[in-house]
Amino acid sequence: MSTYVGVFLALLVGTALTTWVAYIDLGAFNTVVALVIAFIKMTLVILFFMHVKYNKGLTRIVIVAAFFWLGIMMTFMLADELSRNWTPTVSTWNTILPFLR
């Protein structure tokens, strides 16, 4: 019971914190801080409200797998979108190969 109230208060503090930090200029770190706080809040909800701290391994595997797959989707899609405009540079092979022939 006290765990629940403790987690509840932590979540409210996290919300207040993330809102407060948004009004401070940290440049690119604003996003990082916001996401870190969100991850911590999510972890608290999963471990305590959803009782995963007391569950067996299979539940944890399911959760990890879901996020890992989401990670696959984000990583590969971002990799494409962000590297689309990279121009290939002249590689070392281009200079060496004529000599090898």
Added chain:
Amino acid sequence: MGDMAAHGAVHDAHPPGFAHQFEDVQQQRDAGRLGMWVFLATEILFFGGMFTSYTIYRQLHLSAFVTGSHLLVVKFGAINTAVLICSSLTMAMAIRSAQTAKSKGTIIFWLILTMALGAAFVGLKLRFEWYRDYLEAIVPGINFVPHAKWGADAGQVQMFMCFYFFMTGLHALHMVVGLGILSVLVWMTAKGRFSPEYNAPLEISGLYWHFVDIVWIFLFPLLYLIGGRYPGS
């Protein structure tokens, strides 16, 4: 174990709600919990598709997305976040009441409180956010009118607002479904179905409710707070 005659003898020992494809209540509870977590995994991928698209476009069109984000009111997003966190607490209390053999009335009290908070979330969103956006003519597909100062960013600001409405809309839809599930739980509790031995529907509905809360925990900073809200952002 499983022999038909012996099974008949222990039949009366099974609580109401026991499903006979299972061997015992423990197996049923384990299966139900695993089933709900697998379903939540599908929901993570479902929302994840939109989160991924959002992340990509944010990377590509950051200034337009910051402009769009500033059209939203942080106060209401923060209040709604707090409302949902309270509802997660009340939901956890409802399950705990069933597990510690509190009266039906106690369980129903916590469930109704959770529903009230969930309804408050949807109500606040509709009245103070979406309706306000409608009045400000920034609802894509309905009455979106770009402001002149957005310049060339106008298309991407519209896209941001698309994401805003699609993502919060999908989330709100899940909340409404959750409210439906909660009302069924209230009815089941009133019928006396739950006890410390058998409260699986409460527990797995709780998982769903907490999941919807987690989605909002991410939506709030990603939609309302990106790029910061400090002067000059």
Added chain:
Amino acid sequence: MSTAISPPHDVPAETRTNYLNASYGIRSWLLTVDHKRIGILYLISITFMFMIGGFAASLMRIHLLEPQGALVQPETYNRLFSIHGIVMVFFFLVPSIPATLGNFLIPIMIGARDVAFPKLNLLSWYIFITGSCFVLFAIVSGGVDTGWTFYAPYSSTFSHTSVVAAALGIFIAGFSSILTGLNFVVTIHKMRAPGMTWFRLPLFIWAMYATSLIFILGTPVIAITLFLLGLERILHVGIFDPAIGGDPLLFQHLFWFYSHPAVYIMILPGMGVVSELIAAFSRKRIFGYAFVAFSSLSIAVISFLVWGHHMFVTGQSVYAGLIFSVLSFLVAIPSAVKVFNWTATLYKGSISYQAPMLYALGFIGLFTMGGLTGLFLAALATDVHLNGTYFIVAHFHYVMVGGAVMAYLGGIHYWWPKITGRMYPDLWARIAATIVFVGFNLTFFPQFVLGYLGMPRRYAVYPAEFQVLNVMSSAGASILAIGYGIPLIYLIWSLKYGAPAGPNPWGAKGLEWTIPSPPPTENFEEMPIVTEQAYNYAGTEEEGHHG
């Protein structure tokens, strides 16, 4: 040839209570929660959808007899190939083995009374029917012409066809898949009989488990993709519109993130069936059991890492293309592992050539050809030449039809006596299997040549020099159609006139062959206790190693 439990032989099959005669009437079927009846409901539904998709294909092949088109207008041709793809992929192949054979067999093979969530199972069928109705509505209201791939912005902005109805139908049917996959995962984890450890499971179960992982992790993404597409089409604004900065490739990424693993949804169950058939008709334990089991899981995992190979020529980043190409080569390895292990099983096996075995052997040959041609497409440079041509069409038909459909037919024939309690005439079955094999190759091998020579896919017309190969392909299609029609006739005939089947007509190993044919509603009179390894044809006690 021994069975652990056999029913009393003096009780005639017709009077023994089984799941078919336990209750009568349409309500007892439409409101059933028995996984076996639900499997049959799906069997009927997907056979119907197969005929719709096949009809579209027949019209296409007739049309392609002439270089300028023999039958329909180009706009209609576009609708035909789109409907053929949508119906065959989403409403036949994806549910085929999982929803019919999977539903029927999984609980029995693991020694359970039913799946974990029988009511969800029934709901899943109703959801499938609802989705099918939307797609059928899309067909009768003029069809769609976007291809089964629904690429934006054509599908979101410019097409004047029933895109929303079709997308909605697929969206809804996706939930059917998700619930089926969820049910299977929970059932296999939580409801195995005592002694049925993971490494004593039939390989069909491993394959279905891997397939269910893909159902769960992939299908939600196509759901959200079609949801966004539908919203964009209805509201005339969205996130795929280039005019406001949207990226058409984003749609393709989201679409293929599911649709590539989807092809493994279509083939993995077939591989599971083939493992069962090869073991039964070689009377030998599958060689390398653990390798085959883990290869199913590897395929499921790696399949999620390769989707960009559908986008090599779309403007995707070259660097991403490199990574996807390497990973696509990697995903071929577990499939090859299976083919090698099946072949090793055949060596020194006691082989018999009944119809299911003919289908299984056909699968191994044709799937290998289809898989190898996939490597041509995984290599960036050759894909540039072959993409968008009939080479691709031939490649995926070899794996999907020469692979998955043949495995499906083999499985239907193998388990038909268990499902119905009747045997079909094996001579006709073998004739049909041969006709299917010949017709299939005649239809699709010329398409490899056509593709290599440059004939584009999804075109209603083609250069005159390609006519001979196209006519060959269409001729093959008519033979293939006959090959598919014959089983429909004798299988239905067998329901009334086929010889009654005993519990184990094939003399095979597996829990499903220890119960009567057709099984009683609760599957097992007594919970089985499993003490031997899978495919225990040699009759050895398990020694604690896993093959």
